[in-house]
Amino acid sequence: MSTELLGVAVMYGLTLLLAIPLGKYIANVFKPESANGPIERFIYRLAGLDSSRDMTWKENLIALLTINAVWLGFAFTLLLIQGSLPLNPDGNPSMTPDLAFNTAISFMVNCDLQHYSGESGLTYLTQLFVVNFLMFTSAATGIASLLLVVRSFLPKAVDTVGNFYVFFVKAITRILLPISFVVALLLAFSGTPASFDGKDSIVTMQGDTVGVSRGPAAGMIAIKHAGTNGGGWFGANSAHPFENPTYFTNVVEMVAQVLLPIAMLFALGFLINRRRFTWVVYSVMTIGMLCLLIPTLVTEFHGNPAIAQLGVIQPTGAMEGKEVRFGPLASAYWSIVTTIISTGSVNSMHDSSMALSGTMELLGMMTNAFYGGCGVGFLNYYYYLIIAVFISGLMVGRTPELFGRKVEAREIKIASIVALLSTLLVKGGTALAAWVYINYPNGAGVASDLVGKPSAWLNNPANHGFTEVLYEFTSANANNGSGFEGLGDNNFFWNYATGIVLILGRFIPIIGPVAIAGLLAQKKYVPESSGTLPTDTATFGLMTFAVILIITALSFFPALALGPLAEYFSLK
DSSP: OHHHHHHHHHHHHHHHHHHHHHHHHHHHHTSTTOOOOHHHHHHHHHHTOOTTOOBOHHHHHHHHHHHHHHHHHHHHHHHHHGGGSSSOTTOOOOOOHHHHHHHHHHHHTTOOOOSSOHHHHSOHHHIIIIIIHHHHHHHHHHHHHHHTTGGGGSSSOOSOOBOHHHHHHHIIIIIIHHHHHHHHHHHHTTTOOOSOOOOEEEEOTTSOEEEEOOSSHHHHHHHHHHTTOOOOSSTTGGGSTTTSOSHHHHHHHHHHHHHHHHHHHHHHHHHHTOHHHHHHHHHHHHHHHHHHHHHHHHHHHHOOHHHHTTTOOOTTOOOTTOOTTTHHHHHHHHHHHHHHTTOOOOSSOGGGSOHHHHHHHHHHHHHOOSSOSTTHHHHHHHHHHHHHHHHHHHHHTSOOEETTEEOOHHHHHHHHHHHHHHHHHHHHHHHHHHHHHHHOTTOOTHHHHHHOOGGGTBSSOHHHHHHHHHHHHHHHHTTOOOOOTTBOOOSHHHHHHHHHHHHHHHHHHHHHHHHHHHHHHTSOOOOOOTTSOOSSSHHHHHHHHHHHHHHHHHHHHHHHHHTHHHHHHHTO
């Protein structure tokens, strides 16, 4: 176990060592004086864009939402007709409208919630031209969104906040493509498939002949982690031996998915020249991550009490749903990191995690502010930051200010609405599903067409079954994509219910912070004085952490008490 724990420490340490210089590189890429390369200039000419024109925050949001709507329509159409298109050696069928709706939205918003099995649900064409394409564009959208708030931190009142299209294009050409290329090479040379061959037939050790799916998986797996997307080429995701063959590939994928979320924090510090503030933010996020990770490591190390009561010794910890080549601690580290950074990929089955581990995984998504996804991690932290500034200012009798700009009623209202919306989507969706499950267990009339047979939704009863429902809506709202796979979710109800949550959970937390930043950027800059509340101190960092903790606890503790916490105490 000490070796496994050392492996976890090495994975995180390596990530941090790479994130700091990468953050500096990213900051240089997005500095105003940074020149466009020939590839960017070609793209701008092809699209008819003026890369020298800055836009207001409203214009940028319109551009962001409009281009994402175009991609949604493109993806939805291809998924509906994929069975009739080329690059389909395994003969996979087209998707139903409700599943295509959910899948197109899911990948467009960087969630990658998959209500289908990867190798049988998509063709090579849609894997490449829908999934791979949207993995790049969704990650670049998140990075560009963060850069739209940068000017509100600078000591100058401005009406414009940059150009979304410039940020978007550079994010792909200068950051996502190079990182994905390196990761794909490492995976391909380690055994991950990278060809267009169809299924291969093999004979198992039991003598059975089975068909094993292949395909150009390495490139997709690279961007799924580099862009904190998370969708699997194979249904078992990174627990599949082709998608994650060895402990080395596990380290590569683990580092790749955490790298950009941390690097973007340091890039922000370099861009606004407030490195001390960046370290405070990083420290708050890291403390939050450790508060979730340590209990998970401990509970997975000690194994399942119910199994222990049967007299079964568990020398390697809780191994249900884990891959032997990784072990419980590396799997526990992955499960926490993938839920706090919105990647949602898995190298073990979360539905088989210990009850306390499931609680920590849910809390990571409910908080959604510890590292987070590419760029949007800080945006989720940002509205907590606004609330903390406002409360702290009132507590000490000072005018709430953030970097020389007053935080007033409009900003705090927007931040509060964004914070409360998350609670509404998760608990409202869970309540709706519970109501349908109780009132239409076997379906009735029109309801049978809408919800199938709700009594068949859950493979587990009581508290764990409730957790499966809660996890699905939490994952959709956090744009995470992981799931408690005991839930039967490929039906009209789940595809449309989570699809709506996916859209709102993605764009409201982007629109809110960008709007706040745009409003603050227009305000007069007031130089710091003895009466200014500093936001780059450990005290303020603890205040922000307390705000995050209190809002999350008050919002979600009742739901957690009905699900994973009740299951945890029943095993004691």
